[in-house]
Amino acid sequence: MPEKLSVTQRDDFGKGAARRIRRDDKIPAVLYGHGTEPLHLTLPGHETALAARNSNALLELVLPDGDSHLALLKDIQRHPLSRLITHLDLILVRRGEKVEVDIPVVLIGEPSAPAIAVVDSQHLTLSVDALKVPEQIEIDVEEKEEGFQLFAGDVVLPEGAELVTDAETLVVAVQIPRVEEEPEDEETAESEDAEGSEEESTEE
Template sequence: MAETKLSAEKRTEFGKGAARRIRRADKIPAVVYGHGEAPVHVTLPGHATMIALRQSNALLEIDLEGERHLTLPKDVQRDPIKGFIEHVDLITVRRGEKVTVDVTLVLTGEAAGNTVVNQELTTLSVEAEATHLPESFEVSVEGLQAGSQIAAGDVPLPEGTTLAGDPAQLVVVVQGAASAAQAEAELEGLEAEAGIVREESHSDDQGGAA
């Protein structure tokens, strides 16, 4: 994974008011920590950081007044409505160091006809070298029949990457597609359990009255 270089400035103001002023200046408040070092509070360039963090597990080289810190995003806080980045926690890493990260799973291909593919996991927890983190894993469902399953241990991983979670955890389950009648029967059963009574249509009776 290529490194993204970002120039940072030390931050001396704190609190909500200071954070708002930083964001109005198109910058993002952040903190850099890890390896037993004291946390360093910084500001990052807003637009460049936003673009860099579009990539999962982005490797960021932070240039802080001549000091370089190789980091990974640990936590990215976003505004729940507008979606802009409010704050970033960055953890320092070293070249050659193994780290555990969650990597996005992408399904490819088409399962057999009259089936439904349920993706049980959207990410896979793996251990890999900090400067060689995979961006995503492809999981093929091409031609899978109803009843097929893919577990975490079945996902092909690149050399140097090992599974960190439970290999038996299900990633994909392929089921037979229910017919319209089955779906309607299941819906009626759920409505009956919930005490919902459907209103009968009287359009035919009204239409026949003269």
């Protein structure tokens, strides 16, 4: 189900206008898609931040006149320090249509020790119903042993979803970490060489 948000249309733009919006605990956004003119909106801050925890959240944007639009989060801009949302790009969707979205990969379980699971592809691109976008793709690595590999074409997808990512893309591999020996400290090596030379000189 889409997250319903009460929004307003705005006609003031620029950095100053955006700062004023954020001071009121609201978020500036732009909605575009299907060949329509971009619609500049102001969204409620707290409710939008909660919805945006899902990077592919489906939103129902309700305007004061009762008109509403279905939209997917396309891009989230955040402040580099506070990580608060500063702007949203939204894409207009329609019921029944399919959209391409990047879905995060999440591992479930732990491989057989001492092996670890390495995620090679953090996301998979899927074509899915706009109203049925999954939050994540779960991959079970419980008790998997070294050498286990899972490619995109072998991932079990949600019903109705189609894989857009190349089927030969490696998603997860289970392997034993290789511990590299640290190079010998030069000063220690020189000291040992010097000690060795002194011993040789004494023996002579």
